Amino acid sequence: MLLLDQALKIYIKTTFCYNQDVPILGLDWARLHFVENEGMAFGITFGWEYGKLLLSIFRILMVSALIWYIRLLVQADAPTGFLHSVGLITAGALGNILDSAFYGLIFTASPYHDCIPAEFSAIGEGYGTFLHGKVVDMLYFPITWIHMPDWLPWIGGEEYLFFSPIFNIADASITIGVLSILLFQRRFFSEGLSHHPEGDIEPVVEEAEIIEEPGTEKPPAEEGEAKSNPS
Numbered sequence: 001m002l003l004l005d006q007a008l009k010i011y012i013k014t015t016f017c018y019n020q021d022v023p024i025l026g027l028d029w030a031r032l033h034f035v036e037n038e039g040m041a042f043g044i045t046f047g048w049e050y051g052k053l054l055l056s057i058f059r060i061l062m063v064s065a066l067i068w069y070i071r072l073l074v075q076a077d078a079p080t081g082f083l084h085s086v087g088l089i090t091a092g093a094l095g096n097i098l099d100s101a102f103y104g105l106i107f108t109a110s111p112y113h114d115c116i117p118a119e120f121s122a123i124g125e126g127y128g129t130f131l132h133g134k135v136v137d138m139l140y141f142p143i144t145w146i147h148m149p150d151w152l153p154w155i156g157g158e159e160y161l162f163f164s165p166i167f168n169i170a171d172a173s174i175t176i177g178v179l180s181i182l183l184f185q186r187r188f189f190s191e192g193l194s195h196h197p198e199g200d201i202e203p204v205v206e207e208a209e210i211i212e213e214p215g216t217e218k219p220p221a222e223e224g225e226a227k228s229n230p231s
Helices: 002-016 051-075 080-106 169-184 186-191
Strands: 023-024 025-035 135-140 144-147 160-161
Touching: 002 025, 002 080, 002 135, 002 169, 051 080, 080 135, 135 144, 135 169, 169 186
Parallel strands: none
Antiparallel strands: 023 025, 025 135, 144 160
């Protein structure tokens, strides 16, 4: 997912003009539409001076924690489905970190009004500084316009585009990983992990199910035999 994300971003960044829009397989509702954002997934942004820097630092800390968590999951032999879900989240977060950290250093700017695709630049001579790069988005699925009934208060008679965000493969990877955990991996949180350093799991023996070794069975007590009194 990380390789696909970066390959598509670099292709879009270096071949598309800003806001260029191309149908995918000739479909009107599936398009490649090049935009950039300075914030979180799906174009969410912070409107203050140090928001971008804090967001980048937060992403780095989050990915570091996720990589450490994956290491623990592997050591504890966690369920494969849960491990893959956390891996998708980690890959998506790392994909957007690479944009924020390095794209400003290695790419020229993509002008809003002139159709000039970006180019690779010498490191440090790009459009931004370290941790201040812009995230490349391109996946756009304007599936349909929804007309609100006239009788609805405030929004009646208005039209809204169903699923208007423009996102990237990294965003999709994070979303799929989270949904997979919520829908299919909730059992993991209730059961947890039984991790033992030696890799062995201690057997659980019910009190009512004590299994004797062959040849050690005790003969049945004869009828009427007096039972010993512990006192």
